[in-house]
Amino acid sequence: METLNALLSGFAVAMTLQNLLLGFIGVTLGTLVGVLPGVGPALTVALLLPATSSLDPTGALIMFAGIYYGAMYGGSTTSILLNTPGESATIVTALEGNMMAKRGRAGPALSTSAIGSFVAGTLSVIMLTAVAPLVVNLALKFGPTEYFSVMVLAFITVSTLLGSSMARGLASLFFGLWIGLIGIDGQTGQARFTMGIPELLDGIDVVVAAVGLFAVGETLYLATYLNKIGDTIEQVKGSIWMSKSDWGRSWKPWIRGSFLGFPIGAMPAGGAEIPTFLSYAIEKKLSKQPEEFGNGAIEGVAGPEAANNAASTGTLAMLLTIGLPTSATAAIVLAAFQQYGLQPGPLLFDTQPLLVWGLIASMYIGNVLLLVLNLPLVGLWIKLLSIPRPLLYGGILIFATLGAYGLRNSWFDLLLLYIIGLIGFMMRRYDIPVAPTIVGMILGPIAEQQLRRALSISQGDPSIFFTHPISATVLVIAFLLLVGPPIWKRIASKKHPPVGGATAAP
């Protein structure tokens, strides 16, 4: 009952004309930018972060939630029509949806993805509403020890579960943690690794880092290595509407995907990739026409898309209730909170209930807006896909530099943007994942703070992490995730001489 009241007052906040409008603008902008090829949700959110800077916190976060949703949806459209997944969670959509589009069924593929996103988004926000107060109650019992351990788990999963190599994932994470060190130490006021440059005292801004890694790095990489290779956009022929049999084949995968995506996305070990792959596997198993999978089966788009969307809501649930971002996109959303001096977590539900519940209510509304916006506007999004590359990347760079320069009108931020862009270029070239860097740089300072608090409580005794039961359990899971896969791989490949050694993940 208490939750329902809180949610109702949240709706009162979200339904004001101004906030409805901001949500609408957010969803539109998010889709508009997210649909551009090569622009994934994390970059969309980072590019649009400056756009919210002059608003009040509630309005800005509501607009931001809209951007987040729009960006997710826009990414799916690109995957289906262009087969260039903007992030790993849409690989499956790209695979199956693009096959559908190749067979002239782009319309139903886009529709099942839009309606699936709506169904999954709504179901998972309902789950979020139900679960959030419980998680908040649990999280209120967390001390610094537990927080630090949960963050270690998040670090390990973000860097080892994705990407093709554990060593490179961890290297990326540690590089991010290092970036997070730069600036003034929050507890003692000491400058660290600023190399005497006054501009670095505030640390490196997340917009500069994310836009540098994702936009500048990616643009340099594309121009250097891939410009000669053209994309083929699949045309949307015939009706965009789904037939009766499409509906029949879609609704169960939507629901299954939602229930798969939300819990996994909401775990610190979650992310959106695992549920999408799981959903794909399950739908293939349950389908009456498994032979269609790989050639454009609608279940293979409906399920994973729903799972992806539900997982991204799960990630937001984790961020809101515990304050832990488990994806690069969520890490940038956390930075958006920090812009206003707000720290997401259990306390925020107490101190800013209207903001939190207004944000949750706006997610319900955002899902509806997304559906209303997307089905009729598919034609417009397709036009965006066919913008010639020189113009597209010229435009992306204008907004990338605007975002970096607009922070404090300093040329130094543009230099930083370029240097980080060069690093992003190298990471892309040598297959080092970028997401762990972003999560590391944002979560690193918070983790350090919790570590130091925990150790002051224990008077410097590190065994505190193993004597607290929750903390010990979490750390054991993290450790297993770290050593499990290599050992498993060794056992599995006994007949071959071990190639990867202890460092290669499967």
Add this chain to the structure above:
Amino acid sequence: MTSRSPIVFGELLVALGLAGLGLFTIIGSQDISTGGGYSQIGPRAFPYMIGAGLLALGGILCWQAVSGGWRNVPQDEAHNEPDWLAFGILSGAILLHMAAIAWAGFVLASTFLFILIARGFGSRKLVRDIVVGLVLSTAAYFIFTRALGLNLPAGLLGGL
């Protein structure tokens, strides 16, 4: 260093860079003043841990680079023909923009950036690029300064 599979020097370089950053971090941590705080662990401990981690991971990646190359790197044929001219034009574009924005103003600097980036991506339609770049920069300038309250330099066009 006569391993059978050729060493990719880029991999070795990146790995050495990481290890070097780790070393730099460990050494640099000693210069951080502890500030005489009351806490049990001061501002040095976490940097030490990160430095050690970077050094270890750099070491592992170095070892991988000289013993058969990094693991599970997807083979990409596009990597055989890098277009360094494009890379140079893009780099120049961004650095020129950095140097020009304060005095030339956002609109002119961004238009120039746009034209150069488009050129780097192989565009030969200069007039189209100028028009699109100018329209886009001007629109962005007015939206961000008037509607969103961001401060951007007007520069040479400031009097208009």
